[in-house]
Amino acid sequence: MAAFELRDLVKAYGKTRVIHGIDLIIPDGEFVVFVGPSGCGKSTTLRMIAGLEEVTGGEIRIGDRVVNEVDPKERNLAMVFQNYAIYPHMTVRQNIAFGLYTSRLSKREKLEKVEAAGALLGLTPLLDRRPSALSGGQRQRVAIGRAMVRDPVGFLFDEPLSNLDAQLRAQMRIEIKDLHRRLRTTIAYVTHDQVEAMTMADRIVVMKDGHILQAAPPMDVYDNPVDVFTARFIGTPSMNIVPAKQTNGVVTLADGDPSVLAGVRPHDLLVGSEIAQPGLTLTGTVTAVEPLGPETLVHFEIAGQSIIATAPPHGGVTIGSNVTAKAPRGQVHLFDAVTEKALGRA
């Protein structure tokens, strides 16, 4: 096992820079999730750590070794790909054993390792099947088995659950997290799904346009986003952002040029609540109602801007009616209107 360290890491394709000098330390045994929209550079960063992409500038360290010029096979990392990348012409057993192709272990030791990995991942009855006879989740487990059988110093996951349906994805999230708990190996995991990031990570790295915006534990990112992008990207439904002004500590909607942007999460913006001194009060016409069971999401419009708030499950809110939603004090995030950087809470 080993720590990963990225120092002023740069990647450029010709004259186009896609990673702009990022710095990050992933301590030994940590589960770090890179999250961001498509094209933000998260996969490129992972591939540079893996050695599948050349580093344009900066430094990558695995343990205490600089690996910029080291071949992928010499880095002793294992990678799990989005498309599983398990070989269709080999059985599950052969696929898992392929991770040990260059290993100097005896045949018997290899066999034992394959059996052990198969048992750990619940693949024992499937070892003699070919990938075509497996479900998506089973295929992904084979890919993980092939990765873990090598006892690598770290795992790299490149959107491994993207091809699975929602139910299977939820199950695999728990399995991967459980695997990390048992193996305690350093994991760098790439996803564009913020739910995956929130539920699995010890620490989330939010990326945008080749920059790291924030690297912090999931609840820190959720509670204290550093800017509007992070605030909106993490959390479902997204945080409501409205142009606002702050006068004597009170936040109200801005009529003209806003001095700040006020952000409030839908779960903190409550319809029909009796908050005496709200941090923000919004009134608008209901455009949609989404009953989710334990709560109801209410979409309403203020000056052409769509807002989402939460109502009790049987609140009787109807489309076309006027509603007032209030957020408690301390739950309103303030951002600079120009830089969109966080200013604190109101």
Place this chain on the structure above:
Amino acid sequence: MAVTDTAIPTPLPFARIKPGRIVLWTILFIGGMLMITPILFMFSTSLKTAGQIYDLRLIPQNPTLANYVEVLTEGQFLRWFLNSAFVAICVTASNVFFDSLVGYTLAKFRFRGRMFVFIAILSTLMIPTEMLVIPWYLMSANFGWLDSYWGIMFPGMMTAFGTFLMKQFFETVPDDFIEAARMDGLNEFTIWWKIAMPLVTPALSALAIFTFLGNWTAFFWPLISTTSKELYTLPVGLTSFAVEQAIQWEMIMTGAAIATITTLLVFLALQRYIVRGVMLAGLRG
């Protein structure tokens, strides 16, 4: 609920056939007959005696296998047959190896001049064989390859078509497979051999079959490059029945029938791959 036995009038089988289909089938039937008739006459003639060859009945009056016995036991037919097999197998193996190796390199590696190399290889497809025969001949003569197995084989050891075909197929192999193998510690040659090659088996089979059949029936270059009868391939050897023994049609047809049977056996054994290979080449090429 009771089951009623109401008779539903079943339309006659022919009533549902559209007239257009009948025209199509007729054209296909005529085309099929035009193609198969010479083959049938070849087999028919191979079963006739020299005196019967101008008797155009398809089923000979007194069929005999004497021609087969004579062709296979006398003269050098068996040698020519083995020569053809040797040349076709060697050239096929060479094509499968080199075409796929170059195709893989062009498909999966990014290097300066890659497109130039690919276009240069592809452009050779535009040069007709007739134009290449003289350079090949001069080259063979200068290197001392004339009248040798190598002389027959060298022009076809690697082909632009095969390289193009394999490149197209290797491009369909997801990069993740290659990169996963790299992460597993394999070197590039082993990745090609152990991972990429098994994933393009249909294309390899199609290439092998096309190359084998092309070389099995090759006539022009083997005729030019060989002078010793011991080195003749089957198609070249068959012509000697015409030149030296005053056109023995029944012998030529017998030799051709044996050659065709070999081709048919190869086709029957591998037709699944041929059809798939042709389809895939059409779709992805």
